[in-house]
Each structure stands twice: as structure tokens, then as C-alpha cells.
Amino acid sequence: xxxxxxxxxxxxxxxxxxxxxxxxxxxxxxxxxxxxxxxxxxxxxxxxxxxxxxxxxxxxxxxxxxxxxxxxxxxxxxxxxxxxxxxxxxxxxxxxxxxxxxxxxxxxxxxxxxxxxxxxxxxxxxxxxxxxxxxxxxxxxxxxxxxxxxxxxxxxxxxxxxxxxxxxxxxxxxxxxxxxxxxxxxxxxxxxxxxxxxxxxxxxxxxxxxxxxxxxxxxxxxxxx
Amino acid sequence: xxxxxxxxxxxxxxxxxxxxxxxxxxxxxxxxxxxxxxxxxxxxxxxxxxxxxxxxxxxxxxxxxxxxxxxxxxxxxxxxxxxxxxxxxxxxxxxxxxxxxxxxxxxxxxxxxxxxxxxxxxxxxxxxxxxxxxxxxxxxxxxxxxxxxxxxxxxxxxxxxxxxxxxxxxxxxxxxxxxxxxxxxxxxxxxxxxxxxxxxxxxxxxxxxxxxxxxxxxxxxxxxx
DNA sequence: GACAAGGCCTCTGTATACACTGATGCGCAA
DNA sequence: TTGCGCATCAGTGTATACAGAGGCCTTGTC
Numbered sequence: 001x002x003x004x005x006x007x008x009x010x011x012x013x014x015x016x017x018x019x020x021x022x023x024x025x026x027x028x029x030x031x032x033x034x035x036x037x038x039x040x041x042x043x044x045x046x047x048x049x050x051x052x053x054x055x056x057x058x059x060x061x062x063x064x065x066x067x068x069x070x071x072x073x074x075x076x077x078x079x080x081x082x083x084x085x086x087x088x089x090x091x092x093x094x095x096x097x098x099x100x101x102x103x104x105x106x107x108x109x110x111x112x113x114x115x116x117x118x119x120x121x122x123x124x125x126x127x128x129x130x131x132x133x134x135x136x137x138x139x140x141x142x143x144x145x146x147x148x149x150x151x152x153x154x155x156x157x158x159x160x161x162x163x164x165x166x167x168x169x170x171x172x173x174x175x176x177x178x179x180x181x182x183x184x185x186x187x188x189x190x191x192x193x194x195x196x197x198x199x200x201x202x203x204x205x206x207x208x209x210x211x212x213x214x215x216x217x218x219x220x221x222x223x224x225x
Numbered sequence: 226x227x228x229x230x231x232x233x234x235x236x237x238x239x240x241x242x243x244x245x246x247x248x249x250x251x252x253x254x255x256x257x258x259x260x261x262x263x264x265x266x267x268x269x270x271x272x273x274x275x276x277x278x279x280x281x282x283x284x285x286x287x288x289x290x291x292x293x294x295x296x297x298x299x300x301x302x303x304x305x306x307x308x309x310x311x312x313x314x315x316x317x318x319x320x321x322x323x324x325x326x327x328x329x330x331x332x333x334x335x336x337x338x339x340x341x342x343x344x345x346x347x348x349x350x351x352x353x354x355x356x357x358x359x360x361x362x363x364x365x366x367x368x369x370x371x372x373x374x375x376x377x378x379x380x381x382x383x384x385x386x387x388x389x390x391x392x393x394x395x396x397x398x399x400x401x402x403x404x405x406x407x408x409x410x411x412x413x414x415x416x417x418x419x420x421x422x423x424x425x426x427x428x429x430x431x432x433x434x435x436x437x438x439x440x441x442x443x444x445x446x447x448x449x450x
Numbered sequence: 451g452a453c454a455a456g457g458c459c460t461c462t463g464t465a466t467a468c469a470c471t472g473a474t475g476c477g478c479a480a
Numbered sequence: 481t482t483g484c485g486c487a488t489c490a491g492t493g494t495a496t497a498c499a500g501a502g503g504c505c506t507t508g509t510c
Contacts, residue, residue, distance in 0.1 A: 002463070002464095003463080003464070004463085004464090027490095027491070027492095028491075028492070029490095029491070029492095037464075037465090038464060038465045038466070039465085039466085039492090040265070040463080040464055040465065040466090041463080041464065041465095043269070043492090043493090044268070044269075044272055044463095047269060047272055047273070048272070048276065051273065051276040053368075053371060059471090059472080059492095060471065060472040060473065060491085060492075061472085061473080061491090061492090062491070062492070072367075072368075075365075075366040075367060075368050075369065076368055078311070078315065078366055078368075078369060079311075079366065079368045079369045079372060081311070082307045082308060082310075082311035082369070083307060083372075085307075086303070086304075086306070086307035090303065140300075141300040141303055141304065142297075142300060143278075143297075143300050143301055143303075143304045143376065143379065144300065144303060144304045144307070146278060146375075147304060147308075147372050147375070147376075150371075150372070151368065151372075154368065227493070227494095228493080228494070229493080229494090252460095252461075252462095253461075253462070254460090254461070254462095262494075262495090263494060263495045263496070264462090264494095264495085264496085265493080265494055265495065265496090266493080266494065266495095268462090268463090269493095284462095284501095284502080285461085285462075285501065285502040285503070286461090286462095286502085286503085287461070287462070
């Protein structure tokens with residue numbers, strides 16, 4: 001694996017997990033010393049982060065971690081509704097029924113678990129990730145998948161801001177199960193509707209959950225940010 | 226302007242305009258000699274092209290121009306329907322009426338011109354570009370706009386494959402005018418419907434227009450392509 | 451004659467040196 | 481005291497050198 005790939009993934013995780021806060025300056029020399037590699041692969045990593053929209057290049061000041069606001073959450077969910085609804089329709093049209101029947105069954109099992117005392121978040125998150133991949137595969141549309149990849153990166157970042165309510169988690173799992181079932185049945189309309197319901201509830205949950213701090217500490221940049 | 230920016234834009238144009246064909250290998254040394262700059266900024270340019278999806282990195286063989294097929298056209302229009310329809314809705318909701326009234330008026334004027342003998346393609350294409358920008362601004366969604374930017378890059382490439390029929394051009398202008406009018410009137414449903422109609426007709430036109438060669442000359446790569 | 455193995459060679463991946471742009475801070479003048 | 485200008489410097493942008501990996505050609509053997 002290339003050094004630039006390692007640096008890119010490490011920096012990306014740091015940004016998504018809020019170990020690197022918005023406004024943070026990512027100096028080339030500083031990061032190259034941190035990873036023990038030269039500036040060249042660091043430049044490549046920072047370039048990719050900028051292309052992802054997780055960082056922004058400021059002339060003469062280098063690369064800084066991009067800001068995230070409540071307005072961004074609204075914008076992200078607007079795009080997500082467009083992409084996820086379309087993806088759900090296409091997946092319902094072209095899916096392998098067995099794959100989504102199994103996913104639906106597993107999700108329904110997780111719903112039952114989540115209603116109990118021992119909430120196994122990890123299994124649910126793993127299932128959601130597998131379902132995302134299954135939908136990507138079913139849509140058979142590399143451009144749509146690429147757009148989804150970029151979007152999910154930003155969604156993961158804003159999701160880390162708020163701690164998901166256990167009740168919400170159980171309902172979200174049920175909603176996912178419903179989507180999987182609709183896709184398995186090949187019902188496009190229902191798959192899209194279920195997706196829209198899930199997104200509306202998810203956005204509602206994010207907006208009403210007490211977040212750590214929406215307004216990040218003022219960046220060291222003056223008017224440029 | 227940075228050397229890497231110049232190289233990126235030049236290479237991007239070369240790919241979109243089919244001066245660089247799919248499968249073409251973009252050697253770092255070769256391109257650095259062509260632009261008269263060193264390999265470092267070339268690497269940055271190739272990295273950005275890869276992120277755009279216009280090129281692909283093959284281990285040990287460098288970067289090659291990505292393939293485009295009829296299947297890609299279908300996939301692109303699927304994504305476009307999702308993005309453009311959503312953008313039309315949002316634009317209709319948040320637009321500045323004056324901007325789109327003026328665009329509608331100009332487009333309607335162009336429609337009349339295109340029905341005459343002297344077809345001024347340039348003015349129409351310029352108007353379409355301005356309308357894209359106006360919709361981007363009206364949607365006020367940077368993530369949606371970013372997805373659109375990437376998509377339009379690929380669309381521009383496949384569009385260059387076929388020569389647009391003059392009749393189709395006039396109809397497309399009329400469809401654009403209708404979209405602009407609907408957005409100006411703030412009618413979300415009509416804006417989305419008009420967009421969907423326009424996309425269906427555009428795809429139909431692309432698929433039925435005799436293209437130069439869908440199957441490009443076999444790439445110098447064996448099974449990797 | 452064909453296939454496999456090994457060596458050579460080209461090209462990428464990385465490191466480092468240098469130049470230049472832009473920011474920052476201090477000093478001088480109004 | 482404040483504003484403007486210059487100097488200094490930190491940090492990016494670019495060039496180049498070096499090493500390692502992968503491809504291809506050649507040669508030997510079956």
C-alpha cells in the first residue's frame with residue numbers, strides 16, 4: 001500500500017471522527033513529520049481530501065479542514081433524498097431478490113434485539129453498511145455509486161456530532177428492514193416511499209438530538225473561512 | 226495560476242473533446258515533456274482527473290483515459306434524472322423570479338431563431354450554461370452543485386460523441402424555456418415534470434443519433450481495460 | 451516450436467532541495 | 481495614535497534525483 005493512501009485514509013478518518021476539527025490547518029511539513037513520510041505523498045493525500053470536500057485549499061495558507069453547519073445537514077439530506085430514493089427504485093428494479101430477502105430477515109432480527117436491553121449497535125451498523133453495498137451493486141450504476149460514496153463520507157462526519165438515541169436506533173432498523181423488504185419484493189414505489197420516510201425521520205432525529213457543539217471554535221482564518 | 230491547474234484543465238479538455246481517446250496511457254514523463262513542466266504538477270493533475278473519473282490509475286502502468294460505453298450513457302442519465310429533477314424542484318422553491326424570467330425570455334427568443342435558417346448554436350449553448358449556473362445558485366446546495374459539476378463533465382464527454390440534430394436543438398431549447406418558465410413561476414411540480422420530459426427526449430436523441438464510434442479502438446491494455 | 455524463467459529496463463513512488471508567493475510584524479511618518 | 485510600507489520568514493509550488501516495482505524481451509530447456 002502506498003504511503004499517500006495511508007496518509008489519506010488516516011487524515012480522512014481523523015476528519016470524519018472529529019479528531020481534526022473544522023478550521024484546523026493541515027500543514028504539509030507538519031503532517032509529513034507526523035506520518036514520517038515526505039511532503040510529496042502528503043500533498044497527494046491533501047489533494048484527495050480537497051477533492052472530497054472534507055478540506056479546502058486556501059491560497060498561501062495551505063489546506064484547512066472544511067466547516068460543517070446545520071445548513072450543511074439540510075443540504076446533505078436534500079442530496080441524499082435525491083440519490084437514495086433513486087437508488088432504492090433502481091435497486092428494486094434490478095435486485096437479486098435473495099440478497100435483499102436475507103438482509104430484510106437479518107434487519108428484522110436486529111430490530112427485535114434492539115428492543116431488548118442489550119443493544120448491539122455494532123451489528124446494526126454493519127448491516128446498514130452491507131445494505132448500502134448491496135444497493136450500490138443492485139443499481140449497477142457506477143456514477144450513482146460514486147456520488148453516494150462522496151455523500152456518505154460527509155454524512156458520517158455530521159452523524160458523529162450527535163449521539164443516536166436508542167429508541168431512534170430501533171426505529172431506524174425497522175425502517176431499513178422495510179426498505180430491504182420492498183426492494184426484495186421488487187416494489188419500486190414502496191421502496192422509494194420507505195426510503196423517503198426513513199430519511200425524514202433520520203433528519204428529524206439529527207435536528208432534535210442535542211449536539212455537542214454546532215458552532216465550532218472560530219477558525220484561525222479571518223474572513224477567508 | 227499554478228502549473229498543475231493548467232495541466233489539469235488542458236488534459237480535462239483533451240479528454241472531454243476526445244482528443245485523448247479512452248485507453249490512452251497518460252505517462253508522467255511524456256506529459257511533463259509535453260507541457261514543459263516537471264512530473265510533480267503532472268502527478269497532481271492526473272490525480273485530479275482520476276478523482277473526476279475521467280481517468281483510472283492502473284497499478285504499474287500509470288493513468289489511462291477511462292472508457293465510455295452506451296451503458297455509461299444510460300447510467301449517466303439515470304443519475305442526471307435524480308439530480309436535475311431535484312435541482313429543478315429546489316430552484317423553483319428558492320429562485321429569484323427575475324433571473325429565471327429573463328432566462329425564459331432569452332431562451333424563447335433563441336427558439337424562434339433556431340427555427341429559422343441561421344442556427345446560432347453558440348448562443349444557445351451559452352444560455353444553457355448560464356441556466357445551469359442559475360439553477361446551481363438557486364438550489365443553494367453546495368453538495369448538490371458539486372455532484373452536478375462532476376456529472377456535467379461526463380455528460381459533456383458523451384455529448385461530443387454525437388452531432389446534435391438541428392431539429393432536436395430547437396426542441397431542446399423549447400424544453401429549456403419551459404423549465405425556466407416553470408422555475409420562474411415557482412411551480413415545483415411543473416419544473417420537475419418539464420425536466421423529466423427534457424431528459425427523456427435528450428436521452429432518446431442521443432441513443433438514436435448516429436454516433437461516430439461507440440466502440441473505441443481497443444486499448445493498449447489487455448484485460449485490465 | 452512453445453512455454454517458462456530470469457534479467458533488463460522503463461516508469462511510478464518517494465525524498466529532498468530550491469524558489470517564490472503571501473502573511474505577519476515592526477518601524478516610520480503623518 | 482493610526483495607517484502605510486517594507487522587511488523577514490514561514491510555507492507552498494516546482495524541479496530533480498533515487499529507489500523499487502512491474503512489464504517485456506530474451507534465452508534456455510523440454
